[in-house]
Amino acid sequence: MAKQIIDSLIEGGKATAAPPLGPALGPLGVNIGQVVAAINEKTASFKGMQVPVKVTVDTDTKEFEISIGTPPASALIKKEAGIEKGSGNPLTDKVADILIEQAIKIAKMKEDATLGKSTKEKVKEICGTCQSMGVLVEGKPANETIAEINAGKFDQKIASGKTELSEEEKKKLAEEKKKLAEEIEARRHEFEERAKQIVAEMKGKEKAAIKKALKEAEIPDVIIKEVMPAEEEAKTEGKAAEGKAEAKTEGKAAEKK
DSSP states (O other): OOEEEEEEEEETTOOOSSTTHHHHHGGGTOOHHHHHHHHHHHHGGGTTSEEEEEEEEETTTOOEEEEEOOOOHHHHHHHHHTOSSOOSSTTTOOOEEEOHHHHHHHHHHTTTTOSOSSHHHHHHHHHHHHHHHTEEETTBOHHHHHHHHHTTTTHHHHHHTOOOOOHHHHHHHHHHHHHHHHHHHHHHHHHHHHHHHHHHHTTTSOHHHHHHHHHHTTOOHHHHHHHSOOHHHHHHHHHHHHHHHHHHHHHHHHHHO
16 A cells, blocks of 8 residues: 655645645546645635645545644734734733634644643643733633633533634724733833832942842843843942942041051
8 A cells, every 4th residue: 555645835725726736646646626625624724824734645545634734832822812922921911812712713723733632621722822921811811711611611612613703802802902011011111110229229239139139029030131230330330339448448447547
């Protein structure tokens, strides 16, 4: 039993008998129309995205199998959430919100690459990825949504397989994303002001001591890097402070004499 494998990159739901797929399948004697239809069915959820497709053809029986490669779950979540990247501080900063329907959609896209045996388990995996990216699910931290999934709250929606959102739902998500961005900006401003205050109060101190104080104040690392005094400046200020202390000590000693 001879098998031939054809690898191709297809736009989701738009496979055709044209190159590169058609000419590669033609010599194998397989029903190209059936292969194209099967690919489009499997990739329908990837509309607008390039999807790696593998077609394995039995050249004796003309039977075929199709396997679909998918982008990482994080990439699909970013596409659904309309964001370029996840949160730098996922525990505190939430960058977007998706609905359970979108989690279901992503779970279906990744059905061949997730560990869960049921759609429900696969949806929970997607929610877990959302948690690590700072993306809310149903307006709350993803770990809370997972608890609700376990409790059966979304069983009906998961069973229905509904993945499309209404215009009203899309509008609400856009408003929520804007609100989250404003909250992150406000929090960042607060952290920056507090960090600058600490740095100013500890001017002339060792860099390690300043950094320790910033961490104890729970200032995010990205802001610590921005506000920390330059290495040379910190050293210069430290030496200047030491020089003043020494001069003061010498002055007192001279007075005693």
